[in-house]
Amino acid sequence: MTKIVVLGAGVMGSTLAKVASENNNVLLVGSPLDNHIIDAIENQSPHPDLDVSLPRNIIAIRHDNLNQNQLSDADVIVLGVSSPGVTWALDTINRHQARPNIVALVTKGLVSAAEAQCAPQTYAEVISSQLTEPTGRIVGIGGPCIARELALEYPTRVSFAAKDKSVADDLRRLLTTDYYHVTILDDFTGLEACAALKNFICIGVSAMFTAYKLDDGYAKNPVAALFNQGVHEIAVLSQWIKASAKDNSDAAPAEQHVDAAFDLAGLGDLHVTVGGGRNSRLGRYLGVGRLLRDVLGTDMRGVTVEGVDTGKQLLPGFRAACTNGELKETELPLTSAILDVIEHNYAFSMNFNQLPH
Amino acid sequence: MTKIVVLGAGVMGSTLAKVASENNNVLLVGSPLDNHIIDAIENQSPHPDLDVSLPRNIIAIRHDNLNQNQLSDADVIVLGVSSPGVTWALDTINRHQARPNIVALVTKGLVSAAEAQCAPQTYAEVISSQLTEPTGRIVGIGGPCIARELALEYPTRVSFAAKDKSVADDLRRLLTTDYYHVTILDDFTGLEACAALKNFICIGVSAMFTAYKLDDGYAKNPVAALFNQGVHEIAVLSQWIKASAKDNSDAAPAEQHVDAAFDLAGLGDLHVTVGGGRNSRLGRYLGVGRLLRDVLGTDMRGVTVEGVDTGKQLLPGFRAACTNGELKETELPLTSAILDVIEHNYAFSMNFNQLPH
Numbered sequence: 001m002t003k004i005v006v007l008g009a010g011v012m013g014s015t016l017a018k019v020a021s022e023n024n025n026v027l028l029v030g031s032p033l034d035n036h037i038i039d040a041i042e043n044q045s046p047h048p049d050l051d052v053s054l055p056r057n058i059i060a061i062r063h064d065n066l067n068q069n070q071l072s073d074a075d076v077i078v079l080g081v082s083s084p085g086v087t088w089a090l091d092t093i094n095r096h097q098a099r100p101n102i103v104a105l106v107t108k109g110l111v112s113a114a115e116a117q118c119a120p121q122t123y124a125e126v127i128s129s130q131l132t133e134p135t136g137r138i139v140g141i142g143g144p145c146i147a148r149e150l151a152l153e154y155p156t157r158v159s160f161a162a163k164d165k166s167v168a169d170d171l172r173r174l175l176t177t178d179y180y181h182v183t184i185l186d187d188f189t190g191l192e193a194c195a196a197l198k199n200f201i202c203i204g205v206s207a208m209f210t211a212y213k214l215d216d217g218y219a220k221n222p223v224a225a226l227f228n229q230g231v232h233e234i235a236v237l238s239q240w241i242k243a244s245a246k247d248n249s250d251a252a253p254a255e256q257h258v259d260a261a262f263d264l265a266g267l268g269d270l271h272v273t274v275g276g277g278r279n280s281r282l283g284r285y286l287g288v289g290r291l292l293r294d295v296l297g298t299d300m301r302g303v304t305v306e307g308v309d310t311g312k313q314l315l316p317g318f319r320a321a322c323t324n325g326e327l328k329e330t331e332l333p334l335t336s337a338i339l340d341v342i343e344h345n346y347a348f349s350m351n352f353n354q355l356p357h
Numbered sequence: 358m359t360k361i362v363v364l365g366a367g368v369m370g371s372t373l374a375k376v377a378s379e380n381n382n383v384l385l386v387g388s389p390l391d392n393h394i395i396d397a398i399e400n401q402s403p404h405p406d407l408d409v410s411l412p413r414n415i416i417a418i419r420h421d422n423l424n425q426n427q428l429s430d431a432d433v434i435v436l437g438v439s440s441p442g443v444t445w446a447l448d449t450i451n452r453h454q455a456r457p458n459i460v461a462l463v464t465k466g467l468v469s470a471a472e473a474q475c476a477p478q479t480y481a482e483v484i485s486s487q488l489t490e491p492t493g494r495i496v497g498i499g500g501p502c503i504a505r506e507l508a509l510e511y512p513t514r515v516s517f518a519a520k521d522k523s524v525a526d527d528l529r530r531l532l533t534t535d536y537y538h539v540t541i542l543d544d545f546t547g548l549e550a551c552a553a554l555k556n557f558i559c560i561g562v563s564a565m566f567t568a569y570k571l572d573d574g575y576a577k578n579p580v581a582a583l584f585n586q587g588v589h590e591i592a593v594l595s596q597w598i599k600a601s602a603k604d605n606s607d608a609a610p611a612e613q614h615v616d617a618a619f620d621l622a623g624l625g626d627l628h629v630t631v632g633g634g635r636n637s638r639l640g641r642y643l644g645v646g647r648l649l650r651d652v653l654g655t656d657m658r659g660v661t662v663e664g665v666d667t668g669k670q671l672l673p674g675f676r677a678a679c680t681n682g683e684l685k686e687t688e689l690p691l692t693s694a695i696l697d698v699i700e701h702n703y704a705f706s707m708n709f710n711q712l713p714h
Contacts, residue, residue, distance in 0.1 A: 143582075144577070144578045144581035144582055144585075145578060146576075146577055146578055149569075149571070149576045149577065149578045150578065152571075152576075154569045154576040154578060154579060155569070155578070155579050155582070155709040156578035156579065156581075156582050156709075157582040157585075157586075157709060157712055172714075178710075179709075181582075181709045181710065181712060182714070183712075183713070183714050184714065212506075212511045212512070214506070214509075219503075219506045219509075219511040220501070220503055220506065220628075220629045220632045220633065221501045221502060221503055221506045221507065221511060221512070221513035221629060222511060222512050222513065223628070223629075224501035224513075224625050224626070224628035224629040224632075225500075225501055225512070225513050225514035225538075225621070225625060227624075227625065227628050228501075228514075228620065228621050228624055228625035228628070229514075231619070231624065232620075262588070262619045263585065263589075264582070264585050267584075267585055267588065267624060268581050268582060268584065268585035269581070271577075271580070271581035271584050271585070272577045272578060272580075272581040275577045275581075276577065352512040352513075352514060352536075352538045353535075353538065355514055355538060355540075356540070357529075357539070357540050357541065
């Protein structure tokens with residue numbers, strides 16, 4: 001049987017461990033922040049953040065109980081951490097000299113390029129350069145996937161992508177279950193870029209839920225108009241990020257592509273992200289005119305909002321690209337409005353007149 | 358000043374009359390079913406179905422008070438009726454020998470081709486052939502547009518399309534206001550097809566709201582997965598309808614197109630349609646396993662569900678195209694599942710395994 005190691009026992013890592021355990025041997029390794037979770041799983045209690053019990057065939061261990069050989073014979077390693085856990089996860093792989101056939105990546109984000117005038121890089125690009133044993137066999141995972149729903153075995157459909165499509169296909173065969181449905185997308189960098197950008201764009205779309213109130217709820221037209229605009233801006237930004245990516249070997253001819261922005265990792269994931277979660281919550285506060293620093297200092301104090309981090313990484317390259325003409329700011333009014341919030345603490349303002357004709 | 362006549366005083370016709378009245382002279386003509394609405398407007402009461410008062414500069418008249426010259430000098434005629442009113446509206450135009458510069462079309466639907474093996478036609482195509490004074494100057498209107506929200510002056514963004522793009526541009530100049538934002542789409546038949554298909558596809562997407570319940574609401578992953586699939590199926594079906602359209606003069610080279618399915622008339626309008634309304638309501642009943650005939654005979658007795666009508670018109674051509682290979686049924690599992698409900702009264706069943714890889 002294939003051995004799959006999941007690093008990180010948070011809601012997403014633990015849920016993927018459950019999915020993987022249907023057809024594989026699974027070791028779930030808690031990060032230094034996950035000791036209480038590992039203890040709960042060992043005691044056969046439900047996962048404290050998922051409120052779902054994991055299958056007993058999953059072996060769960062604390063990070064400090066990990067032995068050398070437990071990682072070195074892994075066929076697949078899943079990075080199931082959120083952004084703050086990436087350093088620990090990479091360090092763990094490198095320290096144990098693991099050489100898995102596949103590294104699967106759930107964590108999404110952008111990192112500003114060293115040269116400020118360039119487009120940001122995706123996590124996938126950065127991570128592959130930080131592995132001691134460099135692997136091109138990284139599989140990105142995108143698409144609508146609220147962890148608890150998946151842990152409850154409600155169906156969803158996600159996209160896998162890799163520079164070498166057959167690697168994504170290999171992982172698909174290992175992970176597909178009756179409720180976890182996988183499509184292969186022929187656009188690795190596009191998937192990674194869209195999956196990060198949707199958190200950022202979600203903030204502006206979600207502001208519409210509170211900006212235009214009706215007696216019986218919220219006005220749906222403005223939400224839909226900005227949802228559409230958001231998908232189109234994700235497409236423009238991800239094309240820009242792809243064009244700047246140092247390794248373009250995965251770029252198939254344009255006509256063969258389903259654009260990731262218009263598929264599960266883009267519009268599909270934006271759909272669930274706008275429906276709830278921290279990025280959407282921030283947007284709803286901004287929609288009534290509150291300022292970012294005020295919200296992050298009070299109601300959302302201490303909460304990590306990934307879309308804000310993504311915006312910060314996007315900023316220098318975006319400003320430079322608008323100046324040098326690589327990007328047209330008039331085509332990206334939503335991006336521009338969210339970045340003004342993040343950079344200047346301006347009130348969020350989306351004048352529909354600014355939307356392109 | 359430009360004279361705009363709106364035929365049909367229902368929620369959509371009356372709302373567009375309000376929008377048009379910002380910069381034009383507007384005559385609002387009630388259909389034979391709208392006498393009570395016209396009476397209310399004349400009495401300066403709120404529109405009974407919108408619960409919004411219309412501006413006083415709109416002249417509202419009953420259908421039987423319409424004089425010959427009131428239509429013959431119209432610069433623009435807006436067909437603001439729903440499907441059952443189309444015959445009355447066309448008859449009114451023809452009887453009064455009106456020759457407007459522009460006919461704008463809100464009504465959306467498909468009509469089975471005379472040859473059963475062909476793709477259905479859009480309303481726009483059929484209507485232009487039924488006008489005594491044939492006009493190529495028809496402008497289709499698509500995109501997210503809940504009438505009451507627009508009447509309350511909440512912002513939205515819609516697409517106009519015409520075979521001759523400059524005609525759409527002319528109408529845009531007349532109708533744009535601070536809250537009604539118009540983009541021009543270079544794909545007339547595509548816009549018309551998408552605007553009809555979204556009602557049909559909405560039924561299947563909305564079934565996911567009730568098929569997978571959570572304690573605190575509904576599972577969002579299945580909705581998003583089928584929303585994404587629905588947009589892609591609208592794209593496939595609208596391409597098929599476009600390819601079969603007798604007049605393809607409006608078809609710009611593919612690379613110049615924003616595909617209507619992935620824009621306001623497709624994904625944007627599907628977003629609001631799934632959020633509420635009759636098509637979505639039907640879908641939510643079907644999601645718990647109820648049968649179409651049961652729902653339409655009880656809870657939704659007497660309610661016109663446009664998506665069901667669209668499905669009926671789609672059926673013969675769809676079955677023929679799947680047989681002769683013009684369409685691949687494996688690429689259209691959602692369409693196929695909704696058509697099985699309409700044709701055979703089957704319980705709605707969407708096995709995610711059937712979704713293409």
